[in-house]
Amino acid sequence: MSVELGISYQQIGWISFSMLMGYAIGQLINGNLADRLSPKIMILTDGSLSIICNLFISYANTYGVILVLWTLNSYFQSMAWGSGSKLISNWWDSNECGKAFGFYTMAAGSSSVLTFFMALLLLQQEQSWRTLFRYPILFLVFALILFLIIARSHPALKGFILQSDNVLDQNTQKLGWKESYKEVFRNKNFITASCAIGFQSMARYGLIFWVPIHFLGKNYKESTGNLWLTLFIPIGMAVGAISFGYISDLIFNKNRSKSIRTGMLCSCVIALLIYFIPTPHHVLAAVLMFASGFFVYGPQANFWTLSPDLLGRKLVGTGIGVMNMFAYVFAAIGEPIFGKIIDYTGNTSNIFLVVAAICASCAIIISFVKPQTSINKHE
Template identity: 55%
Template sequence: MDRKYRAQQWKMLLVTMFCYLFFYTGRHNFGWAAMGMAADLNIPYTTIGWISFSMLIGYSLGQLINGNLADRFSARLMVTLGAYLSIMTNIAISFSSSTTMIMILWACNGYFQSMAWAPGAKLINNWWNERERGKAFGFYTMAAGMSSMLTYLISIVLLQQGYEWRMLFRLPVLLLLISATVFLILARDKPIVKADPDAPVAPVMNWKDQYRMVLRNKKFMIACLGFGFESMARYGLIFWVPVHYLGNNWKDNPGNLWVTFLLPVGMAAGALTFGMLSDSLFRKDRIKAISFGMLVSAVIAVLVYISPSDNLWLGGGLMLLAGFFVYGPQACFWPLSPDLLGSSLTGTGIGFMNMIGYLFAAFGEPLLGYAIDVTGDTNSIFIVIAVLCLLSALSVAAVRRVTGPQSFALSISKE
């Protein structure tokens, strides 16, 4: 491979990672602002839950739309526009005192945030071939995990410094403004290559045909089901772990803050590790890698359930492992889109898969909240999460039993 092109490959991957590294500052900040928002606006936590639900629904709908748009328009412009609109929405929320307005703005923010992931994945897929696809998506997914870690860290510092909840919507997103601008300047949608007049011309599909091809691929649809359960488990940890460890007296137990911080640290490490292992140890067998990760996650969730919550060292270690094994398999889910659908449908496939994931996550939040209400114990969420991880592993394993073409590209070649 040409050394200059190799350098450009890494440049595009790293600049996309750098941009996404700060995207969650405009989304995962909400959980840390929830307690102050509820107290300041005198609203119940049920309302807080519905505000969070609105963002997840907005994000899910946006994934369905923007994933397909990424196959048609400039990923570079879509990611940047989504970042700028999300920043504006966060700042608008920080000046709002109307619950209805905050809910509407947060739902819009979910849509704007969805303009980044699938387009960014499309850009990476344009630059990296199938042989190194797992590694590239592993690095990209690691950036998302590190974004959670960074948002957690910034929120912890701001809260410890005594800043009110409104500042959590103003200050962190300034970092996103910088990274999105750098991405706009440096990123390029795809390599510049000379056209080969003898190369076969791929059929041109409209957006309806693209969605139809996704829906007809049984293997991909079952994989999406497994991703949905994995997303429920992941967001169950992200949203409820702080509630479990912090409670209402986190100022009296500041060490608990750092136990929760180890969760996104594990997520970032797991994403990179699973992405690379899927190409090497598992020999591009994404299904085996995902099933392994989710089965181990189920065991870890049970261990968290039976472990004493006041043991910070044990809790911190289990949170690190939980993040590692629950989030790591996501790096193996994303390559399934080009693997099963073909590169021409990468954006549409990833957007559809992420839409399913966030729909499941949205409805999973009330489920986990109900488990706490029924049992009166936040520890019960880990049993639910264990079941969700097991369902994810079983669903993904079922992909092997489905007959049909491995990818849309393969079916085209046969025709």
């Protein structure tokens, strides 16, 4: 894209910035909608509009058009995460919530594996970057059809008998738009956790977006080993997501803060190790790539469970929407910074020093979130 359209790495960073900001704004709006509308309808709408945007991007020829379409695509995709989280919270109680969100986050990470794999295949076949916006939407079409047939927004729609809502849920059931947001923003623990996920997301996208540029560079066609090395990052992320769902519940006894802090400190150490490991050591680099993805993304599964834990089920959509807004605003700010650092220093390995500092910041901030048992135990 950079070569064909004649744009700099910093401009690529601004495209990524627009994508992340579109997602962040959408999360703030659509998370609240997920508490009021059908999660199933919102997800189906999201998928359909995203397909259209990706198809149009594949035919775009100017920087400005791609910037706008990418922003719109991200806004439409933001309709899905809060809605899916609401659906999960409707179907699983606090005892199984950690594992359920682990699988949910794993699914998101697995999509990166598929995207990376397809990108690598297309690069080897010397295909245009445009094809990467066309093939994945075929999988999305198939997934939407399955979701339409199988998914239900609430267990009651399948005739299951539900446990009574807890006291907090009953108090927040009839909250309006403003009251819902006030309830979320006045919760200091939750807002502190939202700031922490901001740094976690910044580190995550630093790896996803810029590490391939570090290992591939302009000579990717001459280095097949480096080409496939980047695939270990999303694989590690997918495995880490489901693992941390169990790690939080079984090892840390549902202490989400401690689980997240441990993961981010490990990410900090691994990023520093990668910085000092020469790229020709492919086996060791592959292990470190997998580990970096595992520890930087895995803790995100623990962040989402903080919404029902701290806010109650009736505010799950609003809470996760606000939290995800923080995540993507921080990530959006980070993208042009990463690009500027590369343009200024001419050394892509500096990415890992920045990621290490970001992970350490996340670990420090999440330490201020007080451990709490799920409020659902007050039923």
